[in-house]
Each structure stands twice: as structure tokens, then as C-alpha cells.
Amino acid sequence: MEKRNTIRVPFHVRSVIKHGDAVIEGDVKDLSTGGMLFETRGDIPLDEMVQISLFLYGTSSNLSLNISGRVVRKSDAGTAIKFTELDLDSFIHLRNIVSRNAFDEQKIIREFQEFKTEEASKD
Numbered sequence: 001m002e003k004r005n006t007i008r009v010p011f012h013v014r015s016v017i018k019h020g021d022a023v024i025e026g027d028v029k030d031l032s033t034g035g036m037l038f039e040t041r042g043d044i045p046l047d048e049m050v051q052i053s054l055f056l057y058g059t060s061s062n063l064s065l066n067i068s069g070r071v072v073r074k075s076d077a078g079t080a081i082k083f084t085e086l087d088l089d090s091f092i093h094l095r096n097i098v099s100r101n102a103f104d105e106q107k108i109i110r111e112f113q114e115f116k117t118e119e120a121s122k123d
Contacts, residue, residue, distance in 0.1 A: 006034035009101035017081075018051040019044055028054065029078055033094045034115065035069065039078040044071050050081060056093070065090045083115075091115070 011031040015038060017024045026040030036052075044050060047070060054065040067090055073080035086094070 006032040007098055007102045008032040008037075009098050011097055011101060014055045016053045016055075017042075017044060018053075019048045031094065031097060033083075033091060033098055035072070035080060035082040037078045037080050044074075044079055046071050046074055049084070052081065052083075063093065065093055 008030050009032070011028060013028045013031075015026060015028050015036075017026070017038060017040070022042070022044075024040050024042035024044060026038050026042065029037045029039050031037075036054075050069050050071065052065075052067045052069050054067070056063040056065065065086075067083050068085035069081040069083045071079055072082045
């Protein structure tokens with residue numbers, strides 16, 4: 001049963017995950033505004049809170065997105081991480097990536113509104 005409520009697109013980019021004192025490098029296999037699937041040989045425990053750095057390289061600039069997340073699933077396909085905290089700039093970059101690889105920009109805008117509502121209810 002599909003539990004995702006965000007659009008997920010294939011997107012391959014280098015990433016570094018930090019948890020505790022460990023630093024694990026790997027590749028993102030797919031990405032959404034709510035999380036990502038991370039392919040690595042390193043082991044990250046289930047439910048572990050992590051700090052994520054996504055490295056985006058362009059022809060004229062380099063950008064790093066720094067996002068907090070939690071490991072929600074592990075399988076042979078990779079480690080699924082749900083984003084728990086990201087700033088507006090990072091969300092906009094993620095939204096742009098997803099919208100260029102998907103075709104429902106209005107749903108992506110609703111995703112951000114739902115994310116912010118969820119964050120506000122935690123306070």
C-alpha cells in the first residue's frame with residue numbers, strides 16, 4: 001500500500017548523511033519535497049535522526065542543501081529518509097527539481113503548505 005503523499009521523481013545526486021559521529025556518503029535514487037531514497041553501503045539505523053547534505057552541481061555554480069530527516073524504511077533498494085526540517089530556500093530548490101521532473105506543480109505547492117502546517121502543529 002502506497003503511504004506517500006508527495007510526488008517522488010527519479011533524481012540522482014551525491015549526498016552525505018551524518019548521524020551521531022558517523023558520516024556516510026552515497027547517492028540519492030529518488031527525491032520528493034518530503035524525503036528521499038538514499039543508496040549507500042553504510043548502515044544507518046531505523047528511526048535515526050540524520051543531517052543530510054545534497055550536492056547540486058550546475059554549469060556555473062554549486063549548491064548544497066542541508067536538511068534534517070529521519071530514517072523511516074530500509075530495504076534492498078536503499079534507505080528511505082523523511083525530511084523533518086528544511087528551510088524555505090531548500091524547499092524551493094527541491095520543488096524546482098521535482099516540478100521539472102513531474103507535471104503537477106499545484107500538488108507540489110500543496111505539499112509545502114501541508115509540510116508547514118504539520119511543523120506548526122508540533123510547536
